[in-house]
Amino acid sequence: MARIILLGAPGCGKGTQAKRLEDLLKIPHISTGDMLRQARDEGTELGKKAKEFMDRGELVPDELVIAMVKERLGKEDCKNGFILDGFPRTVAQGEALDKAGVVVDACVDIVVSDEEVVRRISGRRSCPSCHRIYHIEFSPPKEDNRCDACGAQLVQRDDDKEETVRQRLRVYKEKTAPLEEFYRNKGKLVTVDGNGNPDTVFDRIVGVLKDLGYA
Numbered sequence: 357m358a359r360i361i362l363l364g365a366p367g368c369g370k371g372t373q374a375k376r377l378e379d380l381l382k383i384p385h386i387s388t389g390d391m392l393r394q395a396r397d398e399g400t401e402l403g404k405k406a407k408e409f410m411d412r413g414e415l416v417p418d419e420l421v422i423a424m425v426k427e428r429l430g431k432e433d434c435k436n437g438f439i440l441d442g443f444p445r446t447v448a449q450g451e452a453l454d455k456a457g458v459v460v461d462a463c464v465d466i467v468v469s470d471e472e473v474v475r476r477i478s479g480r481r482s483c484p485s486c487h488r489i490y491h492i493e494f495s496p497p498k499e500d501n502r503c504d505a506c507g508a509q510l511v512q513r514d515d516d517k518e519e520t521v522r523q524r525l526r527v528y529k530e531k532t533a534p535l536e537e538f539y540r541n542k543g544k545l546v547t548v549d550g551n552g553n554p555d556t557v558f559d560r561i562v563g564v565l566k567d568l569g570y571a
């Protein structure tokens with residue numbers, strides 16, 4: 357049983373690391389960003405409400421996200437634990453987990469510099485057709501700006517544009533960084549250096565989880 361929160365600025369590698377942890381620990385990876393993007397793309401009521409905030413790099417209102425996460429955590433596959441990626445994002449969301457009786461075993465804070473975040477995110481490109489993700493520097497497509505798998509023209513997500521990334525970093529510092537203190541006070545915070553390649557960072561995360569007895 358491991359109930360893990362991955363904390364860290366956008367672009368710190370939470371999503372990548374959460375997927376790897378999901379494979380290793382056999383517990384579901386729950387990404388509120390992915391859930392909200394899906395709702396937005398499907399044009400659901402929630403998606404319509406979330407879109408304007410997401411496109412501006414701002415947080416979607418707490419009550420919408422909290423309701424969505426509570427429903428997800430109530431599903432059968434979360435019985436043996438979960439990896440939360442992108443939630444909680446505000447102290448109010450952390451408190452909502454407490455109120456709902458959701459126990460957190462560890463909050464892993466992945467730390468990277470602002471400049472590294474901008475480099476990582478603003479270089480991201482994705483395929484609008486088959487949703488493959490590329491990076492102009494770290495994993496470029498074979499042919500300039502075309503998807504290797506289906507040939508579609510790659511696009512940059514609106515919220516990955518440099519200006520929006522900087523806005524997301526400001527929002528992170530103001531609204532999300534206080535959660536470090538919140539989980540430190542509960543004795544649940546562990547800090548991991550997020551610089552370096554994904555394999556190195558993964559080894560560090562697994563190392564701290566092993567020390568805690570969760571991996």
Ligand code: AMP
Nearest residue numbers: 388389409410414415416421442443445
């Ligand atoms: P992410 O992929 O985690 O960076 O999330 C993309 C966008 O979805 C964020 O910039 C927010 O607009 C929204 N979002 C994701 N998770 C949350 C959350 N826990 N609370 C509020 N907004 C969120």
